[in-house]
Amino acid sequence: MSKPSDRGAVLPSLGAVFLAAGLLLGSWASRTPAVAGALHVDATVVSSFVIALAAGSGLGLLVATRDGRRIGPRAGVRAGAVLQLVGLAGIGVGAEGASSVPVTIAAVFVFGTGVGLGDVLMNVEAAGAEQAVGRSVLPRLHALFSLGAMGGAIVGAVSAGVGLPISVQFPAVAVIGTVVVLFAAGRFSGPTRSTVVGPSARAAAQGVPVRSVARRLLLVAVTVLGLAFAEGTATSWISLGTVRGHGLDATTGAVAYGVFVTAMTATRFVGGRIVDRFGRMIAIRVAIGATVLGLLVFAIAPGLVGILIAALLWGAGCALGVPLGVSAAADGGGDPRRVAVVSATAYTGALALPALLGPLFDRWGYGVGLVIPVIVLVVGFTVSRVFRTVVPAESR
Numbered sequence: 001m002s003k004p005s006d007r008g009a010v011l012p013s014l015g016a017v018f019l020a021a022g023l024l025l026g027s028w029a030s031r032t033p034a035v036a037g038a039l040h041v042d043a044t045v046v047s048s049f050v051i052a053l054a055a056g057s058g059l060g061l062l063v064a065t066r067d068g069r070r071i072g073p074r075a076g077v078r079a080g081a082v083l084q085l086v087g088l089a090g091i092g093v094g095a096e097g098a099s100s101v102p103v104t105i106a107a108v109f110v111f112g113t114g115v116g117l118g119d120v121l122m123n124v125e126a127a128g129a130e131q132a133v134g135r136s137v138l139p140r141l142h143a144l145f146s147l148g149a150m151g152g153a154i155v156g157a158v159s160a161g162v163g164l165p166i167s168v169q170f171p172a173v174a175v176i177g178t179v180v181v182l183f184a185a186g187r188f189s190g191p192t193r194s195t196v197v198g199p200s201a202r203a204a205a206q207g208v209p210v211r212s213v214a215r216r217l218l219l220v221a222v223t224v225l226g227l228a229f230a231e232g233t234a235t236s237w238i239s240l241g242t243v244r245g246h247g248l249d250a251t252t253g254a255v256a257y258g259v260f261v262t263a264m265t266a267t268r269f270v271g272g273r274i275v276d277r278f279g280r281m282i283a284i285r286v287a288i289g290a291t292v293l294g295l296l297v298f299a300i301a302p303g304l305v306g307i308l309i310a311a312l313l314w315g316a317g318c319a320l321g322v323p324l325g326v327s328a329a330a331d332g333g334g335d336p337r338r339v340a341v342v343s344a345t346a347y348t349g350a351l352a353l354p355a356l357l358g359p360l361f362d363r364w365g366y367g368v369g370l371v372i373p374v375i376v377l378v379v380g381f382t383v384s385r386v387f388r389t390v391v392p393a394e395s396r
Contacts, residue, residue: 016184020177022145026152038095047358053112054351060116065340073125074188080118081181087111092170142323143268150261157254219386221345226380227321232350245366263315280387291317299367
C-alpha cells in the first residue's frame with residue numbers, strides 16, 4: 001500500500017491518465033454521427049450503442065468495486081486502457097470494415113468495460129492523493145479529463161472534415177491513449193489487503209449517526225446523477241442532435257461537442273476557486289441552473305449561434321458535479337467503496353440513462369426528449385443542500 005507522501009507524488013501521473021482517458025472517450029463521442037452514418041442506422045439503433053457502453057461500463061464498475069483492492073489501481077487502470085484500445089479499434093472495424101451492427105455493439109461493450117474499470121480506480125487513486133495533500137485536486141484532474149475529451153473532439157472534427165475513416169482514426173487514437181496510460185499508471189498504488197475503516201465504523205467512532213452518513217452519501221449521489229445524466233446526454237447526443245435535430249452538418253456536430261467540452265474544461269480548471277469563494281452548495285446549484293438553461297436553449301435553438309450558446313452553458317453547468325461528488329464521498333478518510341458508489345452513480349447517469357433517450361428523440365424530437373434530464377436535474381437541485389455539510393470548512 002502506498003504511503004501518503006507517495007499518493008501525493010502521483011499527481012502528475014494521475015493528470016496524464018485523466019488526460020488520456022478523456023481523449024479516448026472524446027474521440028468516440030465526437031464521431032458518433034460517422035458511426036451511425038457508416039451503418040445507416042437511426043437514433044434508436046444508436047441507443048443500442050449507448051446501452052452497450054453502459055452495460056460494459058457497469059461490468060467494469062462491478063469488477064472495480066468488488067475486486068478493486070485485490071487488483072489495485074495500477075493493474076486495474078492499465079487493464080481498462082487495454083480494453084478501451086481493443087474496443088475503440090473494434091468499433092472502427094465493425095462500423096466501416098464489416099458494416100455490422102452486432103460487431104459494433106460488441107466492440108462498444110468492450111470499450112465501455114474498460115472505461116468503467118479504469119474510471120473507478122483512477123478516481124480512487126485520485127481521492128487518496130487528495131486526502132494525502134490536504135487540498136482539492138479532483139476538479140483539476142477532471143479538467144484534464146475534459147481537456148483530453150476536447151482534444152478528442154478536435155481530432156474528430158478535423159477527421160470528419162477531411163473525410164478520415166473512423167477505421168483509421170479510432171485505432172490510432174486508441175494506441176496513443178493506451179501507451180500513455182500504461183506508462184503513467186506505473187506510479188499508482190498496487191494491490192492492498194488494508195483494513196480500511198468503513199463509513200459505518202468511522203461514523204460510530206466520531207459519534208455521527210450511521211443513518212446520517214448513509215443519507216448524506218445518497219443525496220450526494222442523487223445530485224451527481226442529474227449532472228452526470230446531462231453530461232452523458234451531451235456526450236452521446238449533442239453531435240447527433242446538432243445534425244439530425246437541427247439539420248446542420250457532421251463537422252458542426254463535432255464542433256458543438258467541442259464547445260461543450262471546452263466550457264466544461266475551463267470551468268473545472270477554475271472550479272476550486274469558485275467553491276472556495278462561494279461554497280459547494282451554491283456552486284452546485286448554479287451548476288444545475290446553467291445546465292438546465294443550456295438544455296432548454298439547445299432544445300429550441302434556431303441555428304448555429306443558439307447551438308453554440310447552448311453547448312457553452314451545458315458544458316459549464318455539468319463541470320463540477322462529478323468531481324465534487326467524488327471529493328465529497330472521500331471526506332473523512334476516503335473509503336474506496338464510497339468513491340465507487342458515487343462513480344457508479346455518475347456512470348449510471350452518464351451512460352445508462354442517455355440510452356433511454358434515443359426512442360424519444362425518434363418519436364417526438366430532441367426538444368421533448370431533453371425534458372427528461374431537466375426533470376432529473378430539478379430533483380437534484382431540491383436535495384443539493386446536502387453539499388453544505390459534505391465538506392466542513394475546516395477540512396478545506
